[in-house]
Amino acid sequence: MPKLTVNGKEMEVPGGIRLSEALGHEHALAQPCAGLGRCGKCRVKVTGEVSLPCEQEKKLLSVQELAEGIRLACRTFVLGDCSVWLEEQGPMEIRLEGNRTVEAEHPAFAKLGAAVDLGTTTLAARLYRPDGTLLAEAGAPNPQGRWGADVISRIQSSMNGERAQLAASVAEAINGLLETLAKKAGENTASIDGVVIAGNTAMLYLLTATPPDALSHAPFDADRLFGEVLSGGEIGLASCPDAKVYLPRCMSAFVGADITAALLASGICQGEETRMLVDIGTNGEMAVWHDHRLLCCSTAAGPAFEGAGLSMGMTGAVGAVDHVRLEDGVIHAHVIGEGEPRGICGSGVVDALACLLETEDLDETGLLEDDPTVVCDPVSLNQKDVRMVQLAKSAICAGLRTLVNTAGLNWEKVAGLSVAGGFGSYLNLENAGKIGLLPEEILPRVRVIGNASLDGAALLLLDETLRPVSEQMAMHAHTVELHANPVFANYYTEGMLF
Numbered sequence: 001m002p003k004l005t006v007n008g009k010e011m012e013v014p015g016g017i018r019l020s021e022a023l024g025h026e027h028a029l030a031q032p033c034a035g036l037g038r039c040g041k042c043r044v045k046v047t048g049e050v051s052l053p054c055e056q057e058k059k060l061l062s063v064q065e066l067a068e069g070i071r072l073a074c075r076t077f078v079l080g081d082c083s084v085w086l087e088e089q090g091p092m093e094i095r096l097e098g099n100r101t102v103e104a105e106h107p108a109f110a111k112l113g114a115a116v117d118l119g120t121t122t123l124a125a126r127l128y129r130p131d132g133t134l135l136a137e138a139g140a141p142n143p144q145g146r147w148g149a150d151v152i153s154r155i156q157s158s159m160n161g162e163r164a165q166l167a168a169s170v171a172e173a174i175n176g177l178l179e180t181l182a183k184k185a186g187e188n189t190a191s192i193d194g195v196v197i198a199g200n201t202a203m204l205y206l207l208t209a210t211p212p213d214a215l216s217h218a219p220f221d222a223d224r225l226f227g228e229v230l231s232g233g234e235i236g237l238a239s240c241p242d243a244k245v246y247l248p249r250c251m252s253a254f255v256g257a258d259i260t261a262a263l264l265a266s267g268i269c270q271g272e273e274t275r276m277l278v279d280i281g282t283n284g285e286m287a288v289w290h291d292h293r294l295l296c297c298s299t300a301a302g303p304a305f306e307g308a309g310l311s312m313g314m315t316g317a318v319g320a321v322d323h324v325r326l327e328d329g330v331i332h333a334h335v336i337g338e339g340e341p342r343g344i345c346g347s348g349v350v351d352a353l354a355c356l357l358e359t360e361d362l363d364e365t366g367l368l369e370d371d372p373t374v375v376c377d378p379v380s381l382n383q384k385d386v387r388m389v390q391l392a393k394s395a396i397c398a399g400l401r402t403l404v405n406t407a408g409l410n411w412e413k414v415a416g417l418s419v420a421g422g423f424g425s426y427l428n429l430e431n432a433g434k435i436g437l438l439p440e441e442i443l444p445r446v447r448v449i450g451n452a453s454l455d456g457a458a459l460l461l462l463d464e465t466l467r468p469v470s471e472q473m474a475m476h477a478h479t480v481e482l483h484a485n486p487v488f489a490n491y492y493t494e495g496m497l498f
């Protein structure tokens with residue numbers, strides 16, 4: 001069998017294996033395009049006996065890169081002994097904090113309890129004592145990234161026979177997080193007897209290895225909406241197989257239990273005022289509470305704000321340009337970790353476009369004066385990137401406007417908009433208004449609430465009586481269909497301009 005050496009460590013792999021597969025779980029690369037050779041994000045440096053560059057590699061890699069041995073791991077096959085060098089990725093910035101104080105009213109566990117937010121890109125978790133003491137927090141990337149950045153490619157892989165592998169990979173990541181939490185707290189994972197995992201509908205399907213066929217085609221009627229208690233063992237939590245694991249109820253195929261949890265934490269459905277919530281990720285999930293009714297919807301924003309899909313996009317890890325500002329007409333960029341810039345993450349893209357609009361290097365139709373335009377050498381944005389962000393920002397803004405319109409409201413009547421989720425936490429709200437990601441009318445009343453899904457999961461862990469309340473809320477929510485909705489289509493087209 002050929003020998004594959006990864007960063008100096010040798011292992012044997014079957015001949016002819018795809019390099020991305022050969023790297024295995026330990027060195028799993030994120031594959032935003034699900035290994036289709038389209039995104040160019042699985043670049044690695046290789047020497048030795050591997051297949052010759054294919055057409056896709058010749059398109060995505062420069063002559064110089066190919067000469068230096070840079071290859072796409074998803075398009076390269078191991079033919080004999082070879083070596084690979086992987087760059088240290090550095091830790092991702094994962095939002096663990098919410099803004100909600102959690103009281104332990106009726107804890108759903110006796111010894112130790114864990115709240116988990118299972119996101120498409122990242123996982124975040126907290127460990128509690130039954131008296132509500134927060135013992136530890138931890139985050140990790142979602143390892144399902146190797147099946148694609150978006151849920152659609154993972155659903156496809158699940159339907160193509162990889163259901164068990166997808167479930168096992170995320171269970172392993174949750175196990176790892178629980179172990180980290182227990183270690184930080186000086187406790188044992190075997191003492192974890194209660195867990196709540198909030199995630200979007202697709203993530204809960206993939207975790208529980210539920211056949212996701214219903215999520216893959218119209219009319220997208222989820223045949224399992226959760227609001228269930230399972231045992232740790234049933235979902236592969238080897239570290240605490242007897243723990244009672246509660247999966248909160250989802251509202252529909254596209255508005256998941258993460259939004260149920262976030263709504264609970266935001267408290268917007270407990271008041272008399274009209275309020276809204278939005279979580280911006282690969283999907284923009286949003287809701288409006290008006291007149292004791294909850295309307296919600298989800299728009300496909302694409303992975304632009306999660307850092308994938310853009311020519312130099314990356315998640316918020318070391319080396320990512322995360323903030324950009326103008327000073328005397330000159331662009332200044334901040335890089336996570338203060339070192340060399342390697343790419344740009346969602347919050348950086350929003351800032352960069354707002355600055356380029358101000359300097360008139362970008363016009364209102366989205367045309368770049370220079371293509372590509374350097375943001376912070378060597379990080380740049382090209383015309384295709386701008387078009388992708390236009391589609392994404394317009395989808396989010398149009399979704400919010402459609403909800404307000406469908407509820408028969410205008411923006412003066414909306415008392416506030418809570419922005420939940422990791423991306424929202426790092427977002428410069430003024431710039432989000434400038435590029436048309438959030439409606440300008442509501443900007444003065446926007447509040448950022450951090451990882452509200454994790455806050456909500458903690459609430460459901462520490463106060464069991466909230467479970468039926470949240471399930472009722474999810475059950476009675478009305479999902480506004482955006483597909484073929486003329487109101488949405490109008491706002492979407494209008495919102496494409498800057």
Ligand code: FES
Nearest residue numbers: 031037039040074
């Ligand atoms: S090009 Fe290899 S994962 Fe996208």
